[in-house]
Amino acid sequence: MDPKKRSRPIGTALVCLGLIAVMAPAGSRSGAGMTAPSQEAGQAVMHPRPSGPIAERVAWARSQAKANRWEKGFWLGFGIRRLMGEHSSMGWHPWGGPERRLTLDDLINGRKTPIEKKIAMDQAVRGTAASMPAEARAFAAAQREDEPERLVMKEIGILFRFTAREAEFPADIRVSNLNLPFDLEGLPFVWAGMAESSESLAYLIPLYGRAAAEADKRSILWAVGLHRDPAAVVPFVERIMAGRESEEIRAEAAGCLGEQNDPKALDLLLRTIKTDLSRDVREEAVGALVEMNLPAAAEALMSFALNGADRRIRREAVRGLADKATPATVKLLQKISAGDKDPEIQEEAIHALADLPGRSGLPLLIDLVRTHPDASIRAEAVAAIGDIGGAEAVKILTDLARGRGR
Incomplete structure (x- = not known):
């Protein structure tokens, strides 16, 4: 091999590793002028009996909004628990770091010092490892040496913004780890407590049926996909895949199946990859296949890698x-x-x-x-x-x- 022909890719790789300095193009910017949204304190209201159907908790929050004349509306949130890497999160990461702003957990449970937060995380990691040793070992084995991370059960907030009028559907739907800040837009915040997966899905799945805008449907599907409950999620997704929804909605729905680790979910993914007319939907279904921890899913993935359509x-x-x-x-x-x-x-x-x-x-x-x-x-x-x-x-x-x- 001619050494001259090797010099360019090797040099490029060394540049990527930071061993060869390069000058930025004139006039280029790195994040210049970008600002994070401002967060006002908001009003935190705790549901007095945070249990039972989510719809009933929402009705109570609406009654509070009416009694307190929250004319600009309010945010309502409830939480679910989900296995994640200790450094993984979903939500808003403001400039300057989340430690400079109140997190959702601060609003709900009172502000903690950084040391208290670290102790709480370590305790959660140890608890997860003790109660789910096989999952914790498998997770640790898949981590790169330069990206060490431990498995932990984390609390995720599913948040809805309601207007002052009795609208049937929320004006906005978000998902965020509770240990991250959240921009309440200066509105009151009602915390409806933690929910079991079945309670959460019993609210979210019917809510999907009332959604008219595609953006709202995608938001609900994103939230549904966080739940590991194949008995509820797989039939719900199957109805969507068999219906007349758009490619974007079907693709989002296929992605919900990756968390289920269930033979019926795998079968639905394989049928989708082989028969759906949309390349985007088929590609998303392969991505969901990657997320599954089933031997048959790995075998199917190998087959598609060699002989995909x-x-x-x-x-x-x-x-x-x-x-x-x-x-x-x-x-x-x-x-x-x-x-x-x-x-x-x-x-x-x-x-x-x-x-x-x-x-x-x-x-x-x-x-x-x-x-x-x-x-x-x-x-x-x-x-x-x-x-x-x-x-x-x-x-x-x-x-x-x-x-x-x-």
């Missing part, structure tokens, strides 16, 4: 092989990265090797750089090594740049 399906499946990171899926990634009838899929497989947990794809990429006969494949492998980063990758790229790597 179109390039988008194969590309999504190949990416998912790295997320699974089993011996079988890694072996298949090696096979596709070494040679495939579609060069774009082969390139996708090379970069998927860089996404394997624990930098385990690094030796496989080094082998491609040193042994593959195609210069373009070697160049892609060099770029993927740069994506991994770290001291070992730096040394390898430096050696290659100096001609000592082969």
Whole structure:
């Protein structure tokens, strides 16, 4: 291999690792002028008996709004519990960090110091590991060495903005971790307490039937997809997939199935991938397949990676092989990265090797750089090594740049 031909991809990879300084284009900005929305204190009202049907809790909140003349409306929230990584979150991350603003948990339970919050998180992590040891071990095994994270049961708020008039449908629907701030827009805030998955879905699924705007339907589907309750979620999604909803709605609905880990959910996903007329819907269904922790889901993913009906399906499946990171899926990634009838899929497989947990794809990429006969494949492998980063990758790229790597 001509060392001159190797210099450009290796140099580019080193730039990505921050070892070669580059100047920003004149006039470029990095976040200049961007501001986060302001949050006013709002009025926190606690439901006196935060249990029972969500619809009844909403009715109580509406009665409070009428009695207190909340003429601009109010926010109502209730919470569910969901397994997540300790550093993972969904919601608003304001400039300057969430610690400078009141979080939803602060409004509900009183403000805690950073030390108190850390202690509470550690206790939650230990409790999750003790009650769900298999899930905690599997989660830890899938983490990259440079991204350590522990599994924890977190509290998620499902929030609705209601207007002062007796509108049938909320004016806005949001989802947020309780340990994050939330922009109440200066409106009163009613906390209706925590809810079981069945209680939450008993409110959300009928609410979907009253939604007219697609944005509202997508918001509800996003909230529904956070629940791990296949007995309720799978029939609900199946009705949507069999109906006359738009491609965007069907795609969002397919995504709800990834959390269910249920044979019926898997069957519905496979039927969707094979028969839905929309490429977007089929691609979203493959993405949901990646999220499932079922052996049959991994087998189906491997089949689609090799023999998917179109390039988008194969590309999504190949990416998912790295997320699974089993011996079988890694072996298949090696096979596709070494040679495939579609060069774009082969390139996708090379970069998927860089996404394997624990930098385990690094030796496989080094082998491609040193042994593959195609210069373009070697160049892609060099770029993927740069994506991994770290001291070992730096040394390898430096050696290659100096001609000592082969």
